[in-house]
Amino acid sequence: MSLRQKLLLLFSLTIAVTVAAVAWIVLLRIRHVFEQRDQEETTLFVSQFQREFQSRSAEVAASVQRIAESDRARAIAVEFAQTGDPAPYVNEAQAMAQEAHLDFLELIAPGGEIVSSAQWPARFGYPEPEAIAQAGASFLKREDLPDGSQALGLFAIHAVRTGDRPLRILGGEKLDPAFLVGLPVAPGMTVGLYADAQSEPAQKPSAEFDSRQFIAADGPVANAAAYKPLILSTLAAGRQSTSILYLTKSREESLNVTAIPLKNKAGQPLAALTVAISRGGMVAAQQQIRTTAYGVASGGMLLAIVFSLWIAARVSRPIEEMARASGAVAAGNWDVTVQERGHDELTVLARSFNHMTAELAAQRERLVQTERVAAWRELARRLAHELKNPLFPLQLTVENLSRARQLPEPEFDEVFQESTRTLGMEIANLKKIIGRFSDFSKMPRPQLERIDAADLVERVRALYATACGENVILQTHVADGPMPLDADPELLYRALSNLVLNAMDAMPNGGTVTISAKPAGSAIELTVGDTGEGLTPEECERLFTPYYTTKEHGTGLGLAIVQSIVADHAGTIAVESHAGSGAKFIISLPMAGA
Amino acid sequence: MPQLPALLAGDEFLISKIQEAKPDGGTGPFQVSGFVNGVLTLSANDFSWQGRPFLDAVQIRVHRAVSDQWMDFVAGRVDLVEVPAERIRQAQQQHLPVVISPPLEVMALQLEDSGALGTPALRSAIGYAIDRGALASVIFQRQGIPAAALLPQNVSGFAFLFSAERDLNKARELRGVGAPPALQLEADGDGAPQLAAQRIVLNLREAGFTVQMARAGAPSSPMRLRLLPIESADPAADLAAMARAAAVALPGFNSDPAAVYRAERDLLDRKTLIPLLDLPRAYAVGTRVRDLQLQSDGMPDLAAVSLEPSR
Numbered sequence: 069m070s071l072r073q074k075l076l077l078l079f080s081l082t083i084a085v086t087v088a089a090v091a092w093i094v095l096l097r098i099r100h101v102f103e104q105r106d107q108e109e110t111t112l113f114v115s116q117f118q119r120e121f122q123s124r125s126a127e128v129a130a131s132v133q134r135i136a137e138s139d140r141a142r143a144i145a146v147e148f149a150q151t152g153d154p155a156p157y158v159n160e161a162q163a164m165a166q167e168a169h170l171d172f173l174e175l176i177a178p179g180g181e182i183v184s185s186a187q188w189p190a191r192f193g194y195p196e197p198e199a200i201a202q203a204g205a206s207f208l209k210r211e212d213l214p215d216g217s218q219a220l221g222l223f224a225i226h227a228v229r230t231g232d233r234p235l236r237i238l239g240g241e242k243l244d245p246a247f248l249v250g251l252p253v254a255p256g257m258t259v260g261l262y263a264d265a266q267s268e269p270a271q272k273p274s275a276e277f278d279s280r281q282f283i284a285a286d287g288p289v290a291n292a293a294a295y296k297p298l299i300l301s302t303l304a305a306g307r308q309s310t311s312i313l314y315l316t317k318s319r320e321e322s323l324n325v326t327a328i329p330l331k332n333k334a335g336q337p338l339a340a341l342t343v344a345i346s347r348g349g350m351v352a353a354q355q356q357i358r359t360t361a362y363g364v365a366s367g368g369m370l371l372a373i374v375f376s377l378w379i380a381a382r383v384s385r386p387i388e389e390m391a392r393a394s395g396a397v398a399a400g401n402w403d404v405t406v407q408e409r410g411h412d413e414l415t416v417l418a419r420s421f422n423h424m425t426a427e428l429a430a431q432r433e434r435l436v437q438t439e440r441v442a443a444w445r446e447l448a449r450r451l452a453h454e455l456k457n458p459l460f461p462l463q464l465t466v467e468n469l470s471r472a473r474q475l476p477e478p479e480f481d482e483v484f485q486e487s488t489r490t491l492g493m494e495i496a497n498l499k500k501i502i503g504r505f506s507d508f509s510k511m512p513r514p515q516l517e518r519i520d521a522a523d524l525v526e527r528v529r530a531l532y533a534t535a536c537g538e539n540v541i542l543q544t545h546v547a548d549g550p551m552p553l554d555a556d557p558e559l560l561y562r563a564l565s566n567l568v569l570n571a572m573d574a575m576p577n578g579g580t581v582t583i584s585a586k587p588a589g590s591a592i593e594l595t596v597g598d599t600g601e602g603l604t605p606e607e608c609e610r611l612f613t614p615y616y617t618t619k620e621h622g623t624g625l626g627l628a629i630v631q632s633i634v635a636d637h638a639g640t641i642a643v644e645s646h647a648g649s650g651a652k653f654i655i656s657l658p659m660a661g662a
Numbered sequence: 663m664p665q666l667p668a669l670l671a672g673d674e675f676l677i678s679k680i681q682e683a684k685p686d687g688g689t690g691p692f693q694v695s696g697f698v699n700g701v702l703t704l705s706a707n708d709f710s711w712q713g714r715p716f717l718d719a720v721q722i723r724v725h726r727a728v729s730d731q732w733m734d735f736v737a738g739r740v741d742l743v744e745v746p747a748e749r750i751r752q753a754q755q756q757h758l759p760v761v762i763s764p765p766l767e768v769m770a771l772q773l774e775d776s777g778a779l780g781t782p783a784l785r786s787a788i789g790y791a792i793d794r795g796a797l798a799s800v801i802f803q804r805q806g807i808p809a810a811a812l813l814p815q816n817v818s819g820f821a822f823l824f825s826a827e828r829d830l831n832k833a834r835e836l837r838g839v840g841a842p843p844a845l846q847l848e849a850d851g852d853g854a855p856q857l858a859a860q861r862i863v864l865n866l867r868e869a870g871f872t873v874q875m876a877r878a879g880a881p882s883s884p885m886r887l888r889l890l891p892i893e894s895a896d897p898a899a900d901l902a903a904m905a906r907a908a909a910v911a912l913p914g915f916n917s918d919p920a921a922v923y924r925a926e927r928d929l930l931d932r933k934t935l936i937p938l939l940d941l942p943r944a945y946a947v948g949t950r951v952r953d954l955q956l957q958s959d960g961m962p963d964l965a966a967v968s969l970e971p972s973r
Contacts, residue, residue: 155800156751158857190860192800214860216874 079376514556539578574600765940
């Protein structure tokens with residue numbers, strides 16, 4: 069992965085994570101605000117609803133009080149106090165309840181027995197447990213009905229003031245759909261009433277949930293089962309509780325429901341009034357905001373990526389140029405420079421790099437100059453040395469010949485003959501020396517062709533097998549199979565011959581010269597080894613230096629030529645030697661077609 | 663079958679074809695002359711064996727609520743209206759002229775002798791649990807008489823065959839300690855019978871029974887509050903009619919008082935028909951109606967009635 073890609077990825081990830089985090093926090097905050105607002109709205113509705121409920125309770129209490137203070141009730145009380153006969157009033161409660169628009173009404177004797185009952189006329193004479201309740205305040209009560217059912221009602225009791233033992237009026241309004249219809253309901257709000265269907269009011273709230281007992285103003289509450297946990301917990305705890313109910317998996321189909329326990333005088337919850345407010349509008353608004361936020365975030369991320377691309381390109385371009393320039397320097401091109409832009413650290417780096425390459429180039433030039441001078445010096449020294457050897461005999465021969473001019477002719481002839489022979493030999497020697505230097509300077513470029521290493525080894529062996537003499541043994545080891553090389557056969561032959569001759573020179577007392585060829589991976593190894601005295605480590609290091617020789621009359625160009633030929637074939641040459649165990653030259657050439 | 667003539671004269675064997683009524687049909691004092699919009703019109707029969715009645719025609723409006731009848735009566739649109747037993751006291755308080763018959767209707771609780779009430783002791787417990795006094799004095803406004811026999815005293819000649827007093831302890835004892843079966847009670851008619859049935863339910867619950875009123879359309883209940891009319895002055899015929907109405911098979915008996923007593927005793931011992939109240943029939947009679955007499959079945963004898971001219 070390139071620097072630009074890394075930078076792009078880093079910038080993009082950073083921006084994406086930042087945008088996502090900001091979006092998440094914003095959405096969370098919006099959701100929190102919406103829900104808080106929804107909760108406040110629910111609380112407002114619930115408190116308004118509770119005020120209305122209390123108002124209705126007060127209305128019931130007022131109705132009962134009006135009945136108790138009516139002339140009719142007083143007349144009944146007076147008559148009943150005199151006669152104690154409930155018979156004349158058996159239907160009286162019904163008429164009174166009808167006039168007062170109450171669902172429940174009972175006239176209760178001072179002893180607590182029912183004199184007349186609107187909801188259950190046949191109950192006359194039976195005791196009414198709530199007869200001892202304090203007058204005025206309304207309360208909840210579960211009322212038994214003739215058909216065996218029970219009805220929850222909002223009751224109030226009031227005494228008819230006619231003496232020491234007053235008649236009591238117990239009246240109430242049934243908490244049924246009709247009651248719920250009269251309550252104030254805001255749009256999207258549903259009021260439900262769950263009356264616990266237990267038989268005995270003294271019992272604790274039932275743990276079972278009967279959805280048939282859960283009614284709204286327009287009949288049974290839809291999705292009643294969803295309310296079950298909230299209602300049961302409210303009834304069990306006896307405290308108002310609020311919860312969000314999800315009717316389906318969709319958040320829009322959810323309700324913010326507040327359950328209010330309706331308790332009797334003993335504080336026992338008899339029913340739960342639920343105020344459900346739809347969260348559809350709020351969720352839809354949240355959804356719209358979320359969609360907008362996602363759109364903005366996506367656009368922002370896209371812009372951020374484009375911007376990151378630009379930034380990454382701007383930041384990485386000098387570094388990439390620097391990397392390319394470094395690669396070029398590493399490849400030997402020290403003349404490369406990088407462009408300097410601006411005044412930042414990268415510009416400083418580029419300037420330093422340019423300065424560095426310039427210095428390197430200058431130093432290389434100086435080194436080349438130095439090496440060139442040294443080479444010329446070495447060449448001059450070597451030439452002087454090489455040429456001095458034959459010149460000295462030449463000088464002596466010419467001086468001897470000049471002195472021999474005074475000798476008699478026969479002797480002069482003998483000296484002349486000897487001198488001309490010596491002059492010829494030394495001149496030939498000079499030509500030879502000059503030819504070697506000429507050869508080194510005129511090293512031809514290899515003419516590559518497909519050859520087999522085995523053929524090359526065989527050609528060398530065939531030449532030197534007879535020239536080795538009696539005390540030198542030449543042996544070859546060639547691996548089976550093809551060992552193709554794209555090489556100049558003449559140059560390689562020359563290189564191998566040079567190595568074989570060196571090996572033979574290294575064994576003046578005889579030994580074994582071994583030539584071998586074998587594949588080594590994607591290369592072919594050609595080895596020439598001897599069993600001579602071997603080389604010291606210092607000699608091994610300097611062996612391929614031009615004009616370096618360990619021979620008495622060597623020019624020091626043989627191994628330099630071998631190394632040059634091997635290098636021209638994209639190969640390498642190495643030497644392995646240990647003192648007293650001979651030396652081994654290993655030429656590694658790339659296998660053709662590998 | 664000694665009660666055959668009385669049996670055939672009963673309402674349940676009445677043969678009438680109102681749609682085909684003709685003015686010249688029948689030999690009684692009145693003949694059906696029309697039935698239009700719920701108004702049955704009877705015309706005087708000039709050829710009645712009793713002689714021509716004083717009234718030329720009688721219009722009877724059927725299926726009319728008692729309160730509407732009373733409004734018609736107070737407004738002077740009718741001369742005779744029914745007064746249910748429980749409203750006799752109210753009518754009298756309103757100074758309406760009321761003609762009251764002797765007790766001619768028996769309110770009784772009919773019990774199945776199988777299923778949940780298959781045990782005679784359980785049925786007997788029900789009889790002990792009911793407070794007849796409250797029914798008579800409050801619901802029927804002292805116009806009912808707690809029944810201690812199937813036939814009213816004015817029909818049979820004897821007042822009681824058992825104690826009509828409520829005995830709650832006895833009822834609980836007979837009910838036993840086990841869980842009582844869930845029972846339902848239905849009642850004939852509406853108004854006071856329904857109220858009485860509700861009271862009975864309360865009485866039975868107090869005795870430890872699990873009872874509730876049968877809902878409308880519910881299948882037949884094991885307990886049914888019935889109003890059994892007394893249609894003749896013959897106790898044997900009345901007892902036979904009661905047994906028939908209660909679907910109880912009684913062995914044949916004649917009109918001998920002792921035989922009637924045994925038959926009634928036998929019927930009571932089965933505990934399938936528990937008499938509760940004897941109720942009268944009553945009518946509010948207009949001021950211009952003269953010489954209205956009630957027949958032995960409590961029905962007004964219109965043949966002897968005459969009307970004063972309207973003022």
